[in-house]
Amino acid sequence: MSEILLEARNLQIRFGGVIAADNVSLTIERGKNMAIIGPNGAGKTTFLNICTGWLKPAKGTVLFEGRDVTSLAPRRIVRLGVARAFQIPQLFTEHTALENLLISVSARERLRHPLQDMHTIRQRGEMLHLLDMVGCADVADRPVVELSEGQRKLIDIAVALALKPKLLLMDEPTSGVASSEKFKIMEILVKALAEAKVTSVFVEHDMGIVSRYADEVAVWAAGNVQMRGSPEEILQHPDVIRDVIGEAV
Amino acid sequence: MTVRLAIPALILLAVAAIPFAAPSLQLLMNLALAKGIAVVGVTVLLRAGQVSFGHALFFAIAAYAAAFLSASMPGADLVLVLVVAVAGAAISGVLVGLFVVRYRGIFFGMLNLAFSMIFWSILEKFYHYTGGADGIRLPRPTVFGMALERGPFELIMFYLSLALVILLGWFTVRWFASPSGQLFQTIKTNETRLQYLGVSPQRALLTGYVLSAALCGVGGVIMGIVQGVVTPEFAWWIRSGEMVFIAVLGGAGSVAGAFVGAAIYEIVRTYASAFAGDIWQMLLGGFLLVIVIFAPKGVIGIYDATLARLTGTRANDGETRK
Amino acid sequence: MNLTIFLLALFDGIAYAALVFSVAVGLTLIFGVMRILNVAHGSLYAVGAYLTVSLTGYILALGFAPVLAFPMMIVSAVLVGVLIGGPIEWLLLRRIYNKPEVLQLLVTFAVFMILEDVQRLVWGTQPYFQASALQAMGMIRVFGVNYTVYQLIILPLVALVLLVGLRFFLRHTILGKLILATTEDREAAQSIGIDADKVFLLTFIVGAALAGLGGALASPTTSILPGMGADMIVLSFAVVATAGLGQIEGAAFTALLIGLGRSFAVYVWPETAVLVPYLIMLIVLLVRPEGLFGSPTARKI
Ligand SMILES: Nc1ncnc2c1ncn2[C@@H]1O[C@H](COP(=O)(O)OP(=O)(O)O)[C@@H](O)[C@H]1O
Ligand SMILES: [Mg+2]
Numbered sequence: 001m002s003e004i005l006l007e008a009r010n011l012q013i014r015f016g017g018v019i020a021a022d023n024v025s026l027t028i029e030r031g032k033n034m035a036i037i038g039p040n041g042a043g044k045t046t047f048l049n050i051c052t053g054w055l056k057p058a059k060g061t062v063l064f065e066g067r068d069v070t071s072l073a074p075r076r077i078v079r080l081g082v083a084r085a086f087q088i089p090q091l092f093t094e095h096t097a098l099e100n101l102l103i104s105v106s107a108r109e110r111l112r113h114p115l116q117d118m119h120t121i122r123q124r125g126e127m128l129h130l131l132d133m134v135g136c137a138d139v140a141d142r143p144v145v146e147l148s149e150g151q152r153k154l155i156d157i158a159v160a161l162a163l164k165p166k167l168l169l170m171d172e173p174t175s176g177v178a179s180s181e182k183f184k185i186m187e188i189l190v191k192a193l194a195e196a197k198v199t200s201v202f203v204e205h206d207m208g209i210v211s212r213y214a215d216e217v218a219v220w221a222a223g224n225v226q227m228r229g230s231p232e233e234i235l236q237h238p239d240v241i242r243d244v245i246g247e248a249v
Numbered sequence: 250m251t252v253r254l255a256i257p258a259l260i261l262l263a264v265a266a267i268p269f270a271a272p273s274l275q276l277l278m279n280l281a282l283a284k285g286i287a288v289v290g291v292t293v294l295l296r297a298g299q300v301s302f303g304h305a306l307f308f309a310i311a312a313y314a315a316a317f318l319s320a321s322m323p324g325a326d327l328v329l330v331l332v333v334a335v336a337g338a339a340i341s342g343v344l345v346g347l348f349v350v351r352y353r354g355i356f357f358g359m360l361n362l363a364f365s366m367i368f369w370s371i372l373e374k375f376y377h378y379t380g381g382a383d384g385i386r387l388p389r390p391t392v393f394g395m396a397l398e399r400g401p402f403e404l405i406m407f408y409l410s411l412a413l414v415i416l417l418g419w420f421t422v423r424w425f426a427s428p429s430g431q432l433f434q435t436i437k438t439n440e441t442r443l444q445y446l447g448v449s450p451q452r453a454l455l456t457g458y459v460l461s462a463a464l465c466g467v468g469g470v471i472m473g474i475v476q477g478v479v480t481p482e483f484a485w486w487i488r489s490g491e492m493v494f495i496a497v498l499g500g501a502g503s504v505a506g507a508f509v510g511a512a513i514y515e516i517v518r519t520y521a522s523a524f525a526g527d528i529w530q531m532l533l534g535g536f537l538l539v540i541v542i543f544a545p546k547g548v549i550g551i552y553d554a555t556l557a558r559l560t561g562t563r564a565n566d567g568e569t570r571k
Numbered sequence: 572m573n574l575t576i577f578l579l580a581l582f583d584g585i586a587y588a589a590l591v592f593s594v595a596v597g598l599t600l601i602f603g604v605m606r607i608l609n610v611a612h613g614s615l616y617a618v619g620a621y622l623t624v625s626l627t628g629y630i631l632a633l634g635f636a637p638v639l640a641f642p643m644m645i646v647s648a649v650l651v652g653v654l655i656g657g658p659i660e661w662l663l664l665r666r667i668y669n670k671p672e673v674l675q676l677l678v679t680f681a682v683f684m685i686l687e688d689v690q691r692l693v694w695g696t697q698p699y700f701q702a703s704a705l706q707a708m709g710m711i712r713v714f715g716v717n718y719t720v721y722q723l724i725i726l727p728l729v730a731l732v733l734l735v736g737l738r739f740f741l742r743h744t745i746l747g748k749l750i751l752a753t754t755e756d757r758e759a760a761q762s763i764g765i766d767a768d769k770v771f772l773l774t775f776i777v778g779a780a781l782a783g784l785g786g787a788l789a790s791p792t793t794s795i796l797p798g799m800g801a802d803m804i805v806l807s808f809a810v811v812a813t814a815g816l817g818q819i820e821g822a823a824f825t826a827l828l829i830g831l832g833r834s835f836a837v838y839v840w841p842e843t844a845v846l847v848p849y850l851i852m853l854i855v856l857l858v859r860p861e862g863l864f865g866s867p868t869a870r871k872i
């Protein structure tokens with residue numbers, strides 16, 4: 001029995017008539033990569049929002065490493081070791097790609113010196129390496145507004161990784177990335193996550209990626225987890241083929 | 250690169266020569282330097298995408314703190330007066346800041362205005378303590394124990410102001426480039442990401458807010474000492490508006506622009522007041538519209554663009570970048 | 572505090588609230604529809620007051636009856652809306668709807684600076700006083716307290732008519748519905764053929780006219796002098812922010828709250844009277860940053 005890193009218990013939230021989380025319970029084990037699949041509007045992003053404190057559930061609790069984090073602000077949860085990459089990349093648009101990472105690591109290390117140039121901090125090499133890893137070394141000094149959607153998504157992931165989290169939540173990390181690149185990126189990413197012993201949860205629509213890189217899959221529909229299991233099991237399941245895979249194709 | 254640095258250096262030298270080369274300009278320039286420092290305070294906030302219509306508040310708090318100190322401690326030393334005044338502004342910056350950093354945009358601008366109007370009416374109404382609309386005298390402080398005559402004292406104030414301009418300007422530029430300054434500036438583009446870096450946007454904004462309050466305080470106390478009297482006008486909304494105007498004129502977000510803007514502003518005002526005193530606000534407003542709509546990078550933006558055209562290189566936007 | 576003073580404070584508060592509401596409602600209407608805070612709103616209020624005083628003085632000099640001061644108020648309000656509000660929207664605001672909020676604030680602030688000097692150029696710095704409208708209505712005696720009919724009955728009545736009328740206009744007339752549709756979703760409104768430019772222009776003219784009307788209504792009760800516009804913009808912002816930006820009914824409530832708070836302070840501790848509106852705003856915003864009637868908007872990520 002492996003250790004549970006994050007546990008959601010009976011989460012409930014509604015927006016007007018829409019029940020975006022309908023009694024969601026899910027456990028995420030340390031060291032695993034879990035994929036979340038499901039049609040648009042199923043409540044996948046809402047789940048990540050609740051786990052990171054962006055939304056407060058009407059009912060239910062979120063435990064991270066056994067600690068109740070339901071009512072904490074996102075930044076407190078981040079400090080406990082949860083990082084997030086977004087469906088729409090959340091970057092500092094007037095800064096360059098490298099600067100986005102430098103800001104992230106400055107936050108992680110709580111750098112305070114008022115007279116030190118951010119570009120000269122010790123962790124600069126580490127950040128350049130991270131940029132290189134997600135294949136964006138060549139655009140390090142370009143403002144992120146000038147970059148493609150795919151590049152911005154990768155930098156968004158790198159910004160999250162720069163925090164050295166225990167748990168990384170990624171919302172559709174490969175959407176917007178050219179399909180020829182998807183596998184290459186995921187290959188590197190999953191290796192890096194394993195090396196750094198980072199647990200990950202990623203929302204994904206590409207079943208090829210799911211079957212190859214996920215250790216576990218949770219299927220979302222209508223605000224709840226319909227099923228959970230190994231990729232082989234889940235991707236063969238007739239209901240999943242009908243409701244999720246069929247739609248994604 | 251050398252041209253970029255040579256021109257500011259020459260300007261600084263020219264300013265330093267004013268007390269000897271053009272003594273009639275000395276007082277005017279000293280006021281411009283004081284105002285310039287205060288404008289840097291407003292500029293800091295523009296870097297976070299925020300505009301305050303009430304920063305004259307801190308200008309006035311420092312000036313009144315200096316006046317009260319001098320009244321209760323006749324012959325207080327200049328250094329003590331400066332330190333107490335700026336500390337007063339910075340502490341008020343923390344108190345007001347704790348409230349206003351919860352807001353952005355319209356609310357941030359207007360709540361600052363509200364605070365300054367509150368302080369202004371306190372100054373006007375509680376005249377037993379504040380001297381009301383006439384204000385209170387700020388007697389000349391001693392300098393290292395010496396009571397100076399007017400001439401030498403003004404000279405000392407002039408060079409002290411110039412030194413503070415250089416020091417505080419340098420500090421602010423360096424701080425902008427530092428990790429904490431960079432975190433502060435991300436308020437402008439993405440607070441969501443900032444939160445997801447484990448940083449409180451409120452805290453990040455507060456850091457810059459207190460710096461901006463302290464800078465306004467430095468400007469205010471110099472202005473008060475040089476003029477020898479402080480009045481509620483120090484806190485008036487028109488003065489706040491003037492600071493915003495100068496910051497935008499010089500180049501929204503540029504430290505050098507704040508000083509250039511202040512110098513241009515003071516000079517034009519002095520010579521224009523003879524024939525345009527009645528329509529001064531109107532000219533400012535009209536000019537502000539023109540800059541905001543047609544040249545949002547202000548004087549410094551124009552300078553950079555001109556230099557770039559002359560030298561045929563891409564403008565080095567390291568300092569003026571917002 | 573005896574009954575007489577209590578009643579006086581109460582009546583003062585109601586009269587004042589009615590005035591502030593008529594200004595604030597224009598501010599909140601403009602914000603609600605156009606998402607722009609018109610810092611120049613206070614100047615429009617001041618110009619409305621000046622215009623009314625001048626026009627009333629003019630017709631009285633021609634020998635007309637004092638009661639004609641009332642139509643002059645409406646004339647002034649319309650003039651402010653059409654001659655000042657119209658060009659502001661048409662020439663300036665139209666260029667900046669998609670610009671950052673800071674820039675929009677700077678633009679309306681610049682207009683504010685310009686209009687403050689325009690008032691001084693046209694009307695000078697001498698205070699004006701023109702109370703014919705007030706005197707024409709006489710006094711009324713309530714529980715042993717004498718009070719002007721104008722302030723106790725006319726002003727609150729006008730405020731009430733504005734509130735109900737605006738509500739009716741927005742919810743039950745075609746034009747109002749077009750405005751609301753544009754407020755909710757500008758693109759969608761345009762795609763079904765609504766001319767958003769016209770809607771914005773109209774809204775701004777109406778909002779500006781309301782500011783002018785506020786000034787016109789205030790003119791018989793106070794002396795008109797430079798600086799009244801600056802006070803009014805901050806005060807009406809306080810009312811609007813306390814209610815929640817864009818909340819029309821809420822603004823009526825907070826105007827009353829702030830008006831009463833201020834008038835009671837006048838009798839209890841006069842030095843603090845100017846501070847009370849701001850204190851009320853600060854306390855409310857401390858507890859509810861989105862205002863009493865506003866709802867928090869969460870960003871979708
Ligand atoms: N902040 C919000 N306000 C209102 N409705 C929301 C909000 N966030 C999500 N929803 C609604 O909740 C449902 C689930 O959304 P979401 O979690 O984004 O789905 P997914 O990520 O699975 O596509 C959708 O119907 C969406 O419109
Ligand atoms: Mg989603």
